[in-house]
Amino acid sequence: MAPKVLVSDKLSETAVQIFRDRGVEVDYLPDLGKDKDKLLDVIGQYDGLAIRSATKVTEKILAAAGNLKVIGRAGIGVDNVDIPAASKKGVIVMNTPFGNSVTTAEHAIAMMFAVARQLPEASVSTHAGKWEKNRFMGVELFNKTLGVIGAGNIGSIVCDRALGLHMKVVAYDPFLSEERAKAMGVTKVELDELLARADFITLHVPLTDKTRNILSAENIAKTKKGVRIINCARGGLVDEGALAEALTNGQVAGAAFDVFEVEPATESPLFHLPNVVVTPHLGAATTEAQENVALQVAEQMSDYLLTGAVQNALNMPSVTAEEAAVMGPWLKLAQHLGAFAGQLTDEPIKAINVLYDGCVSHMNLEALNCAAIAGIMAATNPDVNMVSAPIIARERGVKIATTRQEKGGVFEGYMKLTVVTDRRERSIAGTVFSDGKPRFIQIKGINIDAEIGAHMLYTTNEDVPGIIGTLGHTLGNAGVNIANFTLGRAAQGGDAIALLYLDEAPKVEVLRALEATGKFSQVKPLVFDVA
Template identity: 60%
Template sequence: MTMPKVLVSDALSETAVQIFRDRGVEVDFEPKLGKDKEKLLSVIDKYDGLAIRSATKATADVIAAAKNLKVIGRAGIGVDNVDIPAATAAGVVVMNTPYGNAITTAEHAIAMMFSLVRKIPQANKSTHQGKWEKSAFMGAEVFSKTLGVIGCGNIGAIVADRAIGLKMRVVAFDPFLNEERALELGVEKADLDTLLAKADIVTLHTPLTDQTRNILSRENIAKLKKGAYIVNCARGGLVDEEALKDALDEGHLAGAALDVYATEPAIEHPLFGHPGVVATPHLGASTTEAQENVAIQVAEQMSDYLMRGAVSNALNSPSVTAEEAPRLKPFIALAEKLGLFAGQLTQTGLKKIEISFEGEVASLNTKPLTASVVAGVLKPMLAEVNVVNAPVVAKERGISVAETSRDDADSYDSVIRLKIVTEKQERTVSGTIFGSTPRIIEIKGVEMEAGFASHMLYATNEDKPGFIGTLGQTLGEAGVNIATFNLGRSGQGEGAIALVAVDEPLTDDVLEKVRALPHVKQATALSF
């Protein structure tokens, strides 16, 4: 067998480079090559693997030139420098190391909090200048203060643990945090408005998604206590930076500590130089220990994949053997779409995911199918979740995942049934494969048959005459073209469901018009 060859084009540790060699992988260590795109393009076709940090840009043209490339390994969590769709189209597995820098990032958030409330950077600068301005830097204690943690996953949970050790009260907002997990962590679970009203300090630990973008909007910043502080070591874009500056200037907020920014590198920024702001240049993961951990992890993962076909922390590939892949492919698509369907309709604390495989699908390797369902459920709120880390992410949040199989299936050769249990309700959806196409066959006990489309409207309503026409007219007047219109009902005159495929994403204005229609109980835009 030809020895696989890996290019390390960024500064990974010598330990990581040696791991490749020890596991039978030939490696070229060129830590400055990643910054020279033309040279990278000229040599990349010689390699089976590319190990990078953030300096190397694995763009579509780089991937196109890499004729033999099988895997890209990112030492760290962020993959903004990798064109994942291009890699997927080329059959290149993209891996990251999502947990290697969790402690380091959490510690940086705590350090930023202390720097902020005790005015340490300002006092340091003043003292170095020979000034002795004790009265100018009056600080505050964190003891007995309330810390609001937005996003209580891996990093957020570590921050909460450290804060509890400082004798702080911790209030957490996370749609996927249930009461049992909150009790285990020792935090008070709350909705966002409650957290904002209670918190003396707010720290963010959530990925940047459509749902979390500007989660600290102008409106939400105004809900904070007068004199509160904000710490953001997660992602730029979570805080409305203009609104933050206004709140600081007006004295509504006492200060803010920022490690991340909407645009990076942030060479210039309206908050730089502000007396109430502590700023660092995205240092959350910048410790010797964290950099060593993620480098070792990526070397181990890439070696295992190239030498044994094992896939770990892949962002675009489930753990499936070559023999299983053809049979599993359509069911993986169905599993993820069922999960996405339920996840986009889940707004409250998720407690349990139950999956049932019935008929022929029950005889397959269902582990990647279960992971695909869970990833689909979590993805609307957690952008970085994938089929590999989804079970771990669910476990961290105290979400139980139950899987059952039975050999027979009513009316269909194969059926996947999904039930979501939240703190307030249960939701079910089932699907099957027609030919090779995923289809929905049941929603909340209501039988219906519908395909998945890129953009869809999900509406529940009372089964009353004229509803279909009114809904169609409303969408038509808004310029929305209907591709397919599928209906189901629990009984005559009872609850009904409409699942409508449309050509373009639905705007908030259109959704509000649909929700205002007589007999409509719920209207939600879905995307697949």
């Protein structure tokens, strides 16, 4: 059955057609997002939800979204989506951070020009029939120093445009390397140096606990006297009250703001101050950007629903379509390893350690970790998936550790999963053969070669004669057919294991009959999702 998507905000018809062309069933109801009660009634029908800013995806909406797998936001901001609730529900939340990058960067440059030359005030004055040529004395951008806080996607475009204007550019970004800064043609500096040197400051960072009020009263006081500040990123990055005071006392010569602490902004300390240019969050408001983000979100959601590729997700590692094709068997193996450990562990888990060796060590380990954790957690929560599993593990205080190493064994690559509890450590390893089928290759340090089936039986015992006969006889008498039989032992007469791939799940009576023989220390039926 084709996946079904609801578009509850206004998206271009071209974007809606992308869903249809890709084989996704789509309902285009652009006004539905404004009616939360109607949305609540219908959301359970859909696998995907495409939105802009009008639709509010609350915890209540998510609770009613029994089939929902992905939410796609056409744009950057996802303030209208309850991401923690979506994560717990196992719903991927995507945005489109690159579709409006050029548009937002251009708006920042336009705002810089506007505040440098007092264009809005001069326009209003001239419209009023005045000719106040001497009142509006501006400054050139040429040879001035622009301080860019945040040199990521949008910030780097602003840097490029400013260099084209022959400005000197200094950038503060903890993630900006010296090599990248050199390639961009900018000078990497610490924040205090930027504040002291910049004639203009523009912000291009997300709003987080670390960036909130990054231009506080204290930091504004460190700026060069007469600086002009531009914010087209997020409200809350600048203390608006402190900035208003600095504008009044002359520390700051002008400001241009497209975003505010509270939006819609009907009032602000910045309003009505001279040489303050304000716009109503227009950074992404061009026809090109709106079309770009709509097309991008349609492509991303279709890719995920049809191929499993994850792009620009905010609550899950991204996996490209190419990665999904190569990693598919390894993701399935990670899930199987987790399912094995989860079904055998009946006590609180303290830690999960995953070792990646050889070819698999160069893959997307974050995604593989999510698959392994989901396999473990599914033993106690069948509704868990790759999105919600890490959240559940974190809430339970489970520590996750990852080790990557170059090829160290006979296999081109393998994964080893170890689950740690207060009483024991349980490990299992697996690989993917050239046929693309996952295999178990080691349990409890005992080497094996086991095909993975939907129904399996795991037993532990001492290495003594008669184990194979007992298993075959008991299962045969019960009419349970064995598709594959794998044995392993640590040493002659030591610990031994058996892993049987069965055509059907063994009944409780069969398990009790095996336990009654007294030959097994553990008899455990296992179930794996091999679809």
